[in-house]
Amino acid sequence: MTRKDKIFYGVMMIKDYSAKSAQPQPKITEQIAALLFNGQAGLLSPDHYEKMYPPRTLPKGAMVTRFAPSPTGLMHIGGVYMSLINKRLAEQSGGVFFLRLEDTDAERYNDDAVNTIVHALTKVGLLPHEGVVGQHLGQMQQKGNYGTYVQSQRKEIYHSFARHLIERGLAYPCFMSMEELDDIRAKQTLTKQRPGCYGKWAKWRDASVEQVQQALAKNLKYVIRLKALGSYERRLTWHDEIKGDISVPENDVDVVLIKSDGLPTYHFAHAVDDHLMRTTHVVRGDEWLASVPLHLQLFQAFGWQPPKYAHVGPIEKLDTQADGHHSRRKLSKRSDPEANVQYYFQKGFPVEAILEYLTHLIASSFEDWRRQNPEKPLAEFAINFKQFSPHGALSDFDKLTSISKDIIANLDAETLYRRALEWALEWDQPLAALMKNHVPITKNALNIERGGERRSKRLATWQDLRSQLFFIYDELFQQLPSLPFTDRPESDGRQAILSKFLKDYQPTWQKQEMLDYAKEMAIGFGFAPNSKTFDKNPGQYKGHFGDVMMVIRVAICGARETPDLWEVMQVLGVERVRQRLKNALHHGAAR
Numbered sequence: 001m002t003r004k005d006k007i008f009y010g011v012m013m014i015k016d017y018s019a020k021s022a023q024p025q026p027k028i029t030e031q032i033a034a035l036l037f038n039g040q041a042g043l044l045s046p047d048h049y050e051k052m053y054p055p056r057t058l059p060k061g062a063m064v065t066r067f068a069p070s071p072t073g074l075m076h077i078g079g080v081y082m083s084l085i086n087k088r089l090a091e092q093s094g095g096v097f098f099l100r101l102e103d104t105d106a107e108r109y110n111d112d113a114v115n116t117i118v119h120a121l122t123k124v125g126l127l128p129h130e131g132v133v134g135q136h137l138g139q140m141q142q143k144g145n146y147g148t149y150v151q152s153q154r155k156e157i158y159h160s161f162a163r164h165l166i167e168r169g170l171a172y173p174c175f176m177s178m179e180e181l182d183d184i185r186a187k188q189t190l191t192k193q194r195p196g197c198y199g200k201w202a203k204w205r206d207a208s209v210e211q212v213q214q215a216l217a218k219n220l221k222y223v224i225r226l227k228a229l230g231s232y233e234r235r236l237t238w239h240d241e242i243k244g245d246i247s248v249p250e251n252d253v254d255v256v257l258i259k260s261d262g263l264p265t266y267h268f269a270h271a272v273d274d275h276l277m278r279t280t281h282v283v284r285g286d287e288w289l290a291s292v293p294l295h296l297q298l299f300q301a302f303g304w305q306p307p308k309y310a311h312v313g314p315i316e317k318l319d320t321q322a323d324g325h326h327s328r329r330k331l332s333k334r335s336d337p338e339a340n341v342q343y344y345f346q347k348g349f350p351v352e353a354i355l356e357y358l359t360h361l362i363a364s365s366f367e368d369w370r371r372q373n374p375e376k377p378l379a380e381f382a383i384n385f386k387q388f389s390p391h392g393a394l395s396d397f398d399k400l401t402s403i404s405k406d407i408i409a410n411l412d413a414e415t416l417y418r419r420a421l422e423w424a425l426e427w428d429q430p431l432a433a434l435m436k437n438h439v440p441i442t443k444n445a446l447n448i449e450r451g452g453e454r455r456s457k458r459l460a461t462w463q464d465l466r467s468q469l470f471f472i473y474d475e476l477f478q479q480l481p482s483l484p485f486t487d488r489p490e491s492d493g494r495q496a497i498l499s500k501f502l503k504d505y506q507p508t509w510q511k512q513e514m515l516d517y518a519k520e521m522a523i524g525f526g527f528a529p530n531s532k533t534f535d536k537n538p539g540q541y542k543g544h545f546g547d548v549m550m551v552i553r554v555a556i557c558g559a560r561e562t563p564d565l566w567e568v569m570q571v572l573g574v575e576r577v578r579q580r581l582k583n584a585l586h587h588g589a590a591r
């Protein structure tokens with residue numbers, strides 16, 4: 001067997017446990033299984049489920065992937081990242097991407113969580129092909145033939161497979177109390193031994209039928225544990241699609257498969273579900289990497305072919321310490337607002353910018369591809385495991401902002417208006433009302449510096465509309481507490497400029513005519529024609545031409561940074577321009 005053959009399906013050199021599995025005491029193990037499960041009338045056999053969920057008929061190479069969130073109330077940007085990766089991998093290969101709800105941790109469950117997840121995925125266009133697609137009046141909405149996709153509704157399936165393992169001597173009930181477990185942990189810590197229920201610590205591993213019977217009669221709580229057949233002295237090697245070949249000690253810990261509330265642990269549910277749902281590739285966060293030996297062991301115990309595993313590094317953030325050193329850390333749900341996908345929606349990053357940005361985090365080669373293919377849809381960029389960095393990707397808001405500016409710069413004014421209004425209706429209703437009450441002026445303003453060579457990149461988010469274009473609305477302009485003039489020239493100089501400009505202003509001026517006029521006026525008032533001339537002899541001038549234009553800009557727009565002033569004036573209209581110049585004069589061109 002070549003090395004390549006050995007890593008087929010990601011597993012290398014897993015021992016064959018099947019021979020041992022029927023041993024050593026099949027009768028006893030069957031009796032124990034009966035004691036535990038015979039009360040559950042109609043528990044179906046694993047065979048039944050195998051037939052119910054047959055292998056999928058998909059083209060060769062098609063990948064079946066999934067997103068398997070635990071519904072805790074917040075959609076992490078990492079969840080969108082994982083969904084994007086999984087959905088793209090499935091679609092590229094003609095496969096299926098499904099969403100399974102991992103809601104077996106009753107304490108962490110949050111009622112709204114499903115809607116939060118589905119809402120986010122809908123917004124970014126990453127709804128799954130199969131699985132949970134919504135929740136209505138407390139009912140999960142699902143589609144697909146491999147369901148139910150809600151783990152809390154799959155209890156009987158897990159029990160059927162747990163019974164099967166117990167019957168074959170590969171799992172057993174453990175009645176150890178919390179106190180006993182605490183005691184074991186304390187002893188292990190004290191004697192510096194590995195923690196967990198293994199070897200001599202696994203007290204119920206070989207319990208007799210009578211012992212189990214007595215414990216049940218006493219109503220003792222129990223969990224079902226795997227009877228681990230691995231040895232810590234031997235190593236297991238497997239191939240991870242992203243991390244490469246990995247070699248670690250085999251698992252010898254009798255981990256819990258079914259908790260005392262009857263629900264499965266993540267590990268058990270993962271094996272059963274991804275087998276029955278016929279997942280070909282488990283692409284998940286790398287916090288699960290250390291659990292792979294256990295997962296492979298579970299697949300082995302059932303005699304199933306394991307899926308391929310690909311463990312993705314998290315989105316990280318760069319922290320700068322007081323001493324100037326940088327360190328990387330995972331985005332934190334608690335302290336980093338940008339960990340929550342809502343943050344991106346609220347800021348108003350266009351969805352396609354979020355997706356391009358996340359694709360950039362997946363593959364650094366995306367940037368070149370985009371440069372070479374500026375017009376192509378994102379879906380044409382094929383992702384593959386080789387592109388992933390084995391470590392996490394670094395969150396980069398400058399990158400997101402620049403991607404977003406490019407995308408918005410390429411929208412036409414109509415689309416920009418529609419998309420920005422959609423956002424404002426959700427997040428900034430007063431702005432939405434202004435946009436709806438002043439449609440032509442809004443669209444005209446959005447059209448400034450749009451199309452052609454010099455596309456404006458002022459807007460990075462829909463939210464920027466307010467800060468960048470507020471002055472087109474009198475309602476917002478009038479709310480300005482003062483006009484943000486600069487120090488040069490001072491009040492008297494500003495008065496002189498504004499009153500002359502107001503007197504001479506011709507609505508018919510073309511852009512160049514206005515600039516020529518303003519330059520002449522500037523020189524007349526003792527300003528340098530440009531900043532270069534001014535810088536050479538600052539003492540000789542009151543300022544330069546740019547300072548004069550700034551006075552006019554601030555008077556008309558109430559802002560120092562605006563799109564092209566002449567174009568803004570065309571949009572505002574002659575009346576409004578005159579009115580604002582007059583107001584500025586009236587208030588003594590105050591700062």
Ligand code: GLU
Pocket residue numbers: 067068069070102270283284285288
């Ligand atoms: N429910 C697990 C989590 O949220 C899913 C991990 C997986 O994709 O298997 O971390």
